[in-house]
Amino acid sequence: MMNIKQYHLDNGIVAIEPEHVSAGDGFDAIIKQNKSTIMTILKQQGVVLLRNFAIKNAQNFNKAIIESLNFENIETVNKFYKLHNFRNKMIDKSLGLNRLDNRKFAKYTTHTLGKDNEYIQGPHVEYGMINNRPRYISMYCERTSKGAADTGIYNLHKAYESLNEAEKKIYNHAWNSYGYYFKLSNRISKFIAYLFLYKKWPPFKLFSKNDAFPPIIFPKTPMVCLHPENQSPCLQPFPFYNSTDAAVYQASVETFINRHQGEFLAPDTLKVDSNWLLVDKNNKPIEWTETDKIHFFKKIFETAIIHTWQENDILIIDNVMFGHGRMENQGGQVRNMHQLLLNKVDMKNYAFDLNTKR
Numbered sequence: 110m111m112n113i114k115q116y117h118l119d120n121g122i123v124a125i126e127p128e129h130v131s132a133g134d135g136f137d138a139i140i141k142q143n144k145s146t147i148m149t150i151l152k153q154q155g156v157v158l159l160r161n162f163a164i165k166n167a168q169n170f171n172k173a174i175i176e177s178l179n180f181e182n183i184e185t186v187n188k189f190y191k192l193h194n195f196r197n198k199m200i201d202k203s204l205g206l207n208r209l210d211n212r213k214f215a216k217y218t219t220h221t222l223g224k225d226n227e228y229i230q231g232p233h234v235e236y237g238m239i240n241n242r243p244r245y246i247s248m249y250c251e252r253t254s255k256g257a258a259d260t261g262i263y264n265l266h267k268a269y270e271s272l273n274e275a276e277k278k279i280y281n282h283a284w285n286s287y288g289y290y291f292k293l294s295n296r297i298s299k300f301i302a303y304l305f306l307y308k309k310w311p312p313f314k315l316f317s318k319n320d321a322f323p324p325i326i327f328p329k330t331p332m333v334c335l336h337p338e339n340q341s342p343c344l345q346p347f348p349f350y351n352s353t354d355a356a357v358y359q360a361s362v363e364t365f366i367n368r369h370q371g372e373f374l375a376p377d378t379l380k381v382d383s384n385w386l387l388v389d390k391n392n393k394p395i396e397w398t399e400t401d402k403i404h405f406f407k408k409i410f411e412t413a414i415i416h417t418w419q420e421n422d423i424l425i426i427d428n429v430m431f432g433h434g435r436m437e438n439q440g441g442q443v444r445n446m447h448q449l450l451l452n453k454v455d456m457k458n459y460a461f462d463l464n465t466k467r
């Protein structure tokens with residue numbers, strides 16, 4: 110097509126922008142016309158950047174992604190989004206939860222991402238704690254932060270391939286089991302969880318007599334998935350639990366030696382006690398030492414593509430092939446980022462453990 114140009118950023122990300130900046134005003138038409146180019150880059154690279162389009166707010170962002178590129182928005186919060194935010198706040202308060210990233214729904218069903226912080230966030234696939242998760246995500250920068258707050262994008266296939274054969278063998282058949290211990294009595298916690306979370310979350314198991322597991326535990330998710338289109342194995346991390354915080358921090362310090370590390374304040378973890386265990390397909394725990402965990406996160410961090418945001422940037426990311434995470438912000442200025450969760454997929458169907466004999 111004639112009205113866009115395509116180039117590589119220094120970090121390797123392929124960017125698309127309007128050929129004439131003034132033409133960026135008709136962003137929705139230009140994006141629509143070039144849909145196949147954009148989707149081809151996304152399929153081949155796993156990441157694509159739309160830059161310098163006149164995307165001025167969350168509503169424009171929504172229009173570009175949902176209407177012009179025909180993605181399906183998997184969250185269906187409508188004009189009652191304020192009510193929804195209120196409800197989430199109440200759940201959090203009653204359970205003592207610190208919802209990830211303090212995200213809120215803004216108009217047009219985009220999420221407003223939480224505040225940046227001093228430390229480097231753990232690399233994760235979005236909604237990695239559940240099997241039904243977005244196949245793609247899109248992030249939009251409405252306002253940049255002067256203190257950097259870049260985004261790290263991690264190639265989860267490359268990270269997998271960098272493991273040795275013995276490590277691969279363990280992770281190939283490992284499942285992530287995410288559990289929560291609430292501060293209230295188990296009975297009250299379970300009651301609240303059932304009441305408020307049951308429809309939003311998948312059915313979760315509640316253990317009461319088995320001390321080996323936390324009282325509330327989500328259905329396990331595969332640690333390694335085969336990419337739905339190219340079948341390459343990809344790690345699927347979601348490190349927002351007490352049991353992985355220290356390892357994420359240590360791995361980030363060892364990997365990003367030239368970046369400011371901030372202070373380790375148990376990043377982004379839910380305020381409740383929580384842990385991430387590895388189990389086999391029969392729910393038998395698999396040993397995962399602190400050294401193993403640090404090594405695991407380093408392998409992921411080492412694949413980092415660092416994206417420095419410009420205002421109006423939109424990134425679309427393959428949420429199986431690539432993990433992501435916020436980098437540190439030294440200044441503490443507020444940025445304004447939005448996110449869309451796109452095209453639901455059940456990653457259980459792509460579990461390495463269920464799809465290959467290796």
Ligand SMILES: [Fe+2]
Nearest residue numbers: 233234235433
């Ligand atoms: Fe995220």
